[in-house]
Amino acid sequence: MEVVKIRPRGYCHGVVEAIRALRQTAEAHPGEPVAMLGHLVHNEHVTREFADLGVRLVDARSRLEALDLVESGTVVLTAHGVSPAVRERALAKGLNVVDATCTDVIRTHELVRDLCRKGYTVVYIGRRGHPEPEGVLGEAPDQIHLVESVEDVDQLEPAPGPLAVTTQTTLSMWDTSAIIDRLRQRFPEIEVHNEICLATQERQQAAVEQAASCDLVVVVGSARSSNTQRLVQVVRELANRPAYLVDTADDLRPEWFQGVRRVGVTSGASTPSQITREVITRLEQMQPVAVAG
């Protein structure tokens, strides 16, 4: 079976920077409490690696609630960013704050802050329960509306005045286009700011293009990772190929590969390269499975 290594794939600059910041912090404060506020990136392997370095994962329904569980020492803010209230409370508690927010997420916060300052109502396309929307909405909760679907757009009753729409960085262009079309129908004057990050766009585009020459695609990553889930979605819906999500090589199922000659492999922006390499090696070692009959 031929394995097509889809590129680009894997770690994005935001994840590389966040991991570097947390590793440096853990090494600089040996024996002192270091807490990671939520998963640094949505990948269990990365979380386990830091647990081994003595970093405590503090997770709760929201970043503010998680912060209540940190009493002293250093707190690391993840690549997804946080609301101003979280940052202020962390400083008020006297914690040493290490901010690993991705520069692309910072740019979205700045955009939303600027729009709100100018009197806009902002529609934000994102996933409920994901930390990135939580942080952005915290910039101006009364002026920002979170929408996930076309149905949510139909329920919107924005305040009179200028209106803008922006997006979570890890969605897909195909996720957002129907929602933006509906917003334009209802509010023709709306200003559109696409904030899907370049790393996400490039990985999705490569997956769709390179899946075309494959019989199926294996996506390596955690089910908690938004950008990983989007990779599965774009391969299935846009490249029209089967796509399977695996966390490790052990999740590969021989029955998926019946009659498969070319398999594409890609991985989410938070998936360690080592895990993807193991999946590729396992696939390369697999014997072709004949089609029954």
Ligand code: SF4
């Ligand atoms: S996926 Fe994009 S926004 Fe998220 S950490 Fe990576 S570069 Fe930053």
